[in-house]
Amino acid sequence: MDYLQRLGAWAVANPRAVALLAFAMFVWVAFANCLPSKLFEDSTCTVLLDREGRLLCATIADDGQYRFPASGKVPERFEACICTYEDRYFRYHFGVNPVSVASALRTNYREGRIVRGASTITMQLARLMHKNAPRTFGNKLLEVLWAVRLEVGLSKDSILSLYAAHAPFGGNVVGLDAAAWRYYSTSAEELTWGQMAALCVLPNSPSIIYPGRNGERLRRKRDQLLHRLFVRSLLDSSELELALAEPLPEPAAALPQLAKHLYTRAIRDGKRGKTVTTTIDRRLQQLVEKVVAESATTIAAPNVSAIVASIRSGEVLAYVGNTPGLSSHGAYVDIPSSVRSSASVIKPFLYAAMLEDGLLLPNELVLDVPTKIGNFAPQNASRNFSGVVPASRALAQSLNVPIVRMLRVYGVKLFLDLLRAEGFTTFTRSADYYGLSLILGGGEISLWDLAGAYATLARTVVMYNPQQQGALRTVFPLHYVLKDSVPNAAQSLLGAGASYLTLQALRAVSRPVEEQGWQFFSSSRSVAWKTGTSFGGRDAWTVGVNPEYVIAVWAGNHDGSSVAGLSGVRTAAPIMFNLWSLLPHSQWFAAPVEDLERVPVCAVSGRPPSEACGEVDTVYAPAHRAIYAPCPYHRIVHLDSTGRWRVDASCYPASAILHRSWFILPPAAAWFYSRTHSRYDPLPPYLDGCAMDAGNRSMQFIYPRENAAVVSVPRDLDGQPSSVVFSLAHTDAQQIVYWHLDGEYVGMTSVFHQLALQPNEGKHELVVVDGDGQRASIRFTVRYRAK
Numbered sequence: 127m128d129y130l131q132r133l134g135a136w137a138v139a140n141p142r143a144v145a146l147l148a149f150a151m152f153v154w155v156a157f158a159n160c161l162p163s164k165l166f167e168d169s170t171c172t173v174l175l176d177r178e179g180r181l182l183c184a185t186i187a188d189d190g191q192y193r194f195p196a197s198g199k200v201p202e203r204f205e206a207c208i209c210t211y212e213d214r215y216f217r218y219h220f221g222v223n224p225v226s227v228a229s230a231l232r233t234n235y236r237e238g239r240i241v242r243g244a245s246t247i248t249m250q251l252a253r254l255m256h257k258n259a260p261r262t263f264g265n266k267l268l269e270v271l272w273a274v275r276l277e278v279g280l281s282k283d284s285i286l287s288l289y290a291a292h293a294p295f296g297g298n299v300v301g302l303d304a305a306a307w308r309y310y311s312t313s314a315e316e317l318t319w320g321q322m323a324a325l326c327v328l329p330n331s332p333s334i335i336y337p338g339r340n341g342e343r344l345r346r347k348r349d350q351l352l353h354r355l356f357v358r359s360l361l362d363s364s365e366l367e368l369a370l371a372e373p374l375p376e377p378a379a380a381l382p383q384l385a386k387h388l389y390t391r392a393i394r395d396g397k398r399g400k401t402v403t404t405t406i407d408r409r410l411q412q413l414v415e416k417v418v419a420e421s422a423t424t425i426a427a428p429n430v431s432a433i434v435a436s437i438r439s440g441e442v443l444a445y446v447g448n449t450p451g452l453s454s455h456g457a458y459v460d461i462p463s464s465v466r467s468s469a470s471v472i473k474p475f476l477y478a479a480m481l482e483d484g485l486l487l488p489n490e491l492v493l494d495v496p497t498k499i500g501n502f503a504p505q506n507a508s509r510n511f512s513g514v515v516p517a518s519r520a521l522a523q524s525l526n527v528p529i530v531r532m533l534r535v536y537g538v539k540l541f542l543d544l545l546r547a548e549g550f551t552t553f554t555r556s557a558d559y560y561g562l563s564l565i566l567g568g569g570e571i572s573l574w575d576l577a578g579a580y581a582t583l584a585r586t587v588v589m590y591n592p593q594q595q596g597a598l599r600t601v602f603p604l605h606y607v608l609k610d611s612v613p614n615a616a617q618s619l620l621g622a623g624a625s626y627l628t629l630q631a632l633r634a635v636s637r638p639v640e641e642q643g644w645q646f647f648s649s650s651r652s653v654a655w656k657t658g659t660s661f662g663g664r665d666a667w668t669v670g671v672n673p674e675y676v677i678a679v680w681a682g683n684h685d686g687s688s689v690a691g692l693s694g695v696r697t698a699a700p701i702m703f704n705l706w707s708l709l710p711h712s713q714w715f716a717a718p719v720e721d722l723e724r725v726p727v728c729a730v731s732g733r734p735p736s737e738a739c740g741e742v743d744t745v746y747a748p749a750h751r752a753i754y755a756p757c758p759y760h761r762i763v764h765l766d767s768t769g770r771w772r773v774d775a776s777c778y779p780a781s782a783i784l785h786r787s788w789f790i791l792p793p794a795a796a797w798f799y800s801r802t803h804s805r806y807d808p809l810p811p812y813l814d815g816c817a818m819d820a821g822n823r824s825m826q827f828i829y830p831r832e833n834a835a836v837v838s839v840p841r842d843l844d845g846q847p848s849s850v851v852f853s854l855a856h857t858d859a860q861q862i863v864y865w866h867l868d869g870e871y872v873g874m875t876s877v878f879h880q881l882a883l884q885p886n887e888g889k890h891e892l893v894v895v896d897g898d899g900q901r902a903s904i905r906f907t908v909r910y911r912a913k
């Protein structure tokens with residue numbers, strides 16, 4: 127209080143001092159706030175750099191200028207050249223150089239006109255900030271004030287970097303980085319002395335001298351600068367000689383346009399007007415673009431997209447968003463971010479999930495028989511059934527029927543949750559909406575997510591470490607910004623063991639007939655890969671992984687219309703394998719042995735052996751999973767001494783009975799299986815007098831009723847033969863009946879056994895089999911009626 131009172135008294139006594147102090151404070155605040163809130167408001171180009179900082183792609187800024195965002199650093203050669211040419215004492219003055227101001231005043235006074243300026247680089251920067259302001263005394267004073275203020279607030283490096291970013295280099299080229307790329311097609315860091323010197327004389331009179339104009343004056347100025355650098359010992363004599371011999375820059379060249387769709391993706395991600403250092407490998411990008419462009423000329427699909435990424439880091443190394451060089455057909459569409467039917471490419475995740483949960487063993491037989499679930503009757507691409515097939519082969523051959531049956535066991539809801547957890551972001555609807563057709567392409571995915579999810583599958587195996595099983599977080603999406611921290615890495619729901627076994631199944635050891643020729647893909651044995659073709663030939667997918675890389679390819683029509691003959695394996699897979707040939711060869715995945723255990727299985731069924739099974743084998747399965755149900759297909763049957771008839775102790779001497787292990791499939795499976803497995807033996811018939819419950823059920827044809835009947839087929843109004851409705855009675859109302867005409871499966875019926883068929887004229891045989899394997903057959907002859 128005492129202190130404040132004394133201060134008050136002093137102030138009353140010294141009003142001038144108070145006024146002076148207030149003025150000084152006002153000046154200080156005014157000075158501190160004299161700069162515009164943003165030094166530069168100009169729009170800048172969006173600049174995409176590769177992982178080494180080399181330019182991939184840039185286009186003109188919104189105001190029509192080639193102006194790259196300030197990089198924050200300048201090459202040493204630039205500082206040497208620009209300071210030697212414009213402002214030798216840049217590192218020492220405070221924004222204004224009093225010595226050069228004095229000497230400029232003296233010279234100009236002597237000459238009676240302005241022949242010399244005293245502008246420092248900082249003053250030139252202030253002038254650049256003060257765009258197009260008329261050259262009045264007031265403006266000049268303001269710029270000097272700004273220059274001093276800039277020196278107070280910024281480091282010399284920052285000032286130089288701002289100047290480098292905003293200095294004019296002739297035409298619509300602004301800034302050193304844009305100039306280096308436009309005139310020399312290289313980065314500013316890589317400019318030679320000759321190139322840098324030629325550029326550094328441009329900002330002084332950018333409208334008079336620039337590459338392609340006033341070449342002789344440009345050469346003279348450049349050479350003068352080079353000699354001055356030599357005098358200052360910044361160059362040695364041989365460097366000087368080399369620099370003088372360099373050609374002058376050419377008129378502005380076009381900027382590179384690599385990874386164009388990643389560029390638009392970056393803009394969409396909010397990076398407009400920024401420099402984005404990407405994870406792209408420029409050389410690989412060039413090669414991938416070339417291969418995709420060449421491949422695209424040989425296929426019917428106009429749009430092709432491909433992603434190459436690293437398994438461990440998730441970094442995208444090459445990104446072809448659409449067919450390079452395309453000018454129409456939706457050339458602008460960034461395919462990897464659009465969503466398309468997944469077709470078959472998500473099937474491996476179901477296989478892996480069932481292995482993981484102990485619901486399946488890798489080579490366990492799964493049913494491949496006519497199946498109808500509600501209104502959904504899936505078909506294999508071949509329109510055939512194999513009866514039973516090992517699950518691993520069902521996956522490799524992409525059989526629809528067994529996979530749908532597997533999904534019914536696993537549950538659509540759980541599977542949908544799993545897909546989302548493994549990185550698929552576009553399954554936005556409910557399990558009820560998708561239903562079982564989810565696994566066949568009823569949902570949509572993006573190429574980006576697909577590559578990311580397969581990378582995760584491979585990463586879980588590659589990064590497996592038995593010491594930190596629980597902590598291993600391998601699920602994260604692909605990313606293209608270098609050193610972008612990977613957010614929210616999560617633990618995969620699929621362990622290393624299940625992932626490894628899935629990759630094993632996808633290794634090209636067993637491929638369907640329509641994939642003939644895969645052996646010619648040289649890298650197919652070291653790559654786990656999957657193809658998919660969506661309904662109606664709209665999307666062709668192929669995705670493959672090895673321990674180092676993931677490659678995903680999509681081909682089709684950008685607008686979702688069909689392409690004749692489009693197929694994952696014929697259209698997309700050859701492109702993917704061409705891309706693999708660009709990458710270094712890699713070993714196959716190391717088995718995560720601690721996460722696997724050997725499980726004894728029946729050699730035929732792939733399930734744990736029952737007492738009735740014969741040969742026993744072992745397979746790798748994820749360690750410590752559920753107890754698997756034993757093999758249901760082997761039964762001990764009792765035969766007479768000849769082995770031809772079934773008997774039992776009530777009708778045959780017990781000591782003479784042979785006990786045999788017999789592989790017996792459910793009837794529908796048996797029927798299809800036996801067609802391709804000639805060694806499949808049906809159960810022998812009972813010896814007379816031994817049948818215990820045979821003949822309780824029976825099937826009887828109602829139409830045609832008797833063997834060798836003649837079926838007379840009427841014609842429709844348009845002259846075509848109409849359908850024939852075949853019908854049958856079954857004493858057991860619960861039974862499903864499978865119909866086969868001349869050896870071909872034609873359909874199944876339940877409750878009312880009627881089937882409309884259109885057999886050709888001539889002789890036929892109709893065979894029906896019920897769920898218990900009972901069969902009945904009838905032969906008949908078809909005649910078309912005359913009109």
Ligand SMILES: [Zn+2]
Binds near residue numbers: 728738740758
């Ligand atoms: Zn068995």
